[in-house]
Amino acid sequence: MTQKISVTLTVNGTEYKKEVESRMLLSDFLRHELGLTGTHVGCEHGVCGACTILFDGESARSCLTFAVQADGHEITTVEGLAKNKDNLHPLQQSFWEAHGLQCGYCTPGILMSMIPFLKQNPNPTEDEIRHALSGNLCRCTGYQHIVDAVKLASEKMKVSK
Amino acid sequence: MKPAPFEYHAPNTIEEVLDLKYQHGDEAKFLAGGQSLVPAMNFRIVQPSVLIDLNRVDELSFIKEEKNVIRVGSMARERHLEFNDSIKKHTPLLHEAVPFIAHPQIRNRGTIGGSIVNADPAAELPVLMLALSARLKAKNKSGERWLDAKDFFAGMFTTALTPDEVLVEIELPFAEKNTGWSFMEVAPRSGDYAMMGVATLVTLDNNKKCKQVKLVYLNAGDGPVEAIEAEKLLEGNIVNDELINSAASHASEKEITPFGNIHASVDFQRHLANSLTKQTLKQALQRAEETLV
Incomplete structure (x- = not known):
């Protein structure tokens, strides 16, 4: 049952298209598929808040969302805050x-x-x-x-x- | 841990949802906000072979005010309930209680229908549905039916829904004239599951006599628990401290059946229920009296 699903989403203003397994969590997608390791994974059940991202501008736990659910949506991670290391938010x-x-x-x-x-x-x-x-x-x-x-x-x- | 593999469907209409559920029955679980289901899947406590994602069914996310009721689609987010003006005006108990549900990060995703169908005895929304005498509309391929909240909850994480049904709508009657409300709970930290909580409504007649009372408790049994006998002690009377004390004692000692947990013993839960009953009754009564002036 390794059904792969095509996902197109915008992360920090950049559009990405990937094929993912339905069970892949958004937190793992951001870290492993996109290499955006600023989003941290702690408890994986929504308690610790380390994986919090913005889903269409509102805060949400990326460990409680599947990557496939983000298809067509806009995600902001911590990497999206600063223009560069000399210009922090x-x-x-x-x-x-x-x-x-x-x-x-x-x-x-x-x-x-x-x-x-x-x-x-x-x-x-x-x-x-x-x-x-x-x-x-x-x-x-x-x-x-x-x-x-x-x-x-x-x-x-x-x-x- | 990570979830076990599953077949994923993301239908756009209720019709497609019902077809899929009819086809897969018990094998399929609905994914609403996912704030309880996904943790359970991450721990592999739940391993559905098919997941039907309701998040793309736009026709399920409405909140609309009608003549005497507010209609809420089962996929309306808890965060939207929190800031809705109709809910604030006509069901102030719900408005007061929603901020107690977890954290904003959870309420941004969590849905009213998801929490109701999950039927967690420690959750706020099932308790509120009972206190507010909500009606719930379920659909399957052959039709639809309305259930009263009191007939909907069938025990720990169990509802009256059949395997081919989906909850589509919640009907919330406007608060009756001269009704006061209060919601309180005690949790180890803000946003945690509460050790005890109560939703209280008091409706007065023009002579300040208590016409109707609702006392519904969370984490007090295998579902939302209504203290019907304690309500009866108050109804028909002009409520004073003595009556409040006996209602609180009766509800907390005779009617609720808390299990105790790592944070609170059964005795402590009963103690909290007693104290919260008194406090919420006093606040609800005061609010009801203010409407009489």
Whole structure:
């Protein structure tokens, strides 16, 4: 039963066409078929949030979606945030400046959760930030610096508008 | 782990969906939002040989307001329920409860129909369907039928649907006049499965007498559990603290049948149910009274 299905999708603005097995998870497709290893795989059951991507602009777990379901859709991964390494997205720059990461495993998922959050909540309170971060697990930082980084990002993104 | 291989179909119309389900029966599972099914497939707890993906059936994703009801397609996303103005206005209990369902990242994909059909006793939507007296429309190749929410849930992860049926629509009646609502749950962390939760509705008559009460609990048995006797203790009376206390005791000690889990013992679940019943009744009552002024 190795039925292969043709998938055409846009990832970070580039269109890709591939033949995949129906059971291939979107997270594995991004990492192994496209080589976009910025999307991390943690628990593979939707709890840890490391694999969070944008599916048509909204945050979603790529480990809970099959690649075939993304046919015709637009995906954004963490690689789509910065133009290049000298021009980080203000959210990434804030994580750098506020020490919002240690090992960095959870960071791509957190960034992809915070992009739509900050768009929908440009002036978040600390409580709102903590609530929004509850869908992403970090085992290093104790979250304080992540909260600081998101707060800093909200300020930077206001200025840059 | 990774899912076992399966044959994949992505139909565009309900007609194609029903043909496929008729053809494959029990062998085939529907893929709605996938936020419970895909984890179960990743762990190989579930290994369907055929998957019928409903995500391309556009005619199943509506939310529309009619004269006395809101009609919701089974593939409407939980995130869309959360921000829908009709739901906020006419079924405020649902509006209040949806943000308790997991995280935005899950609600962006998760669907109302998927959660209802999954019939997880710890999930919010089955409880809400019972509290709101929703009606559910099932279709198969030979026709359609309407089921009341109370007849739909048939036990742990089990519904009254037959193998050739698909849930297509949910009918939510507008909240009755002078109705107050409250939804509360207690979870280890926000977004986790709750250890206990309750959806409460209180409808008053013009003399402040309690006309109708709904008390429906999650994680309190093998499906959504309605505390019918506790509701009866309150109905027909002007509700005071004493009545609230006896209803809370009766519901939490006699009517719910929680199993206990790693996060909460049975005693603690009953304790939570008692406390949440009192708190939600008070809030719902206050909201109902505000409509009388």
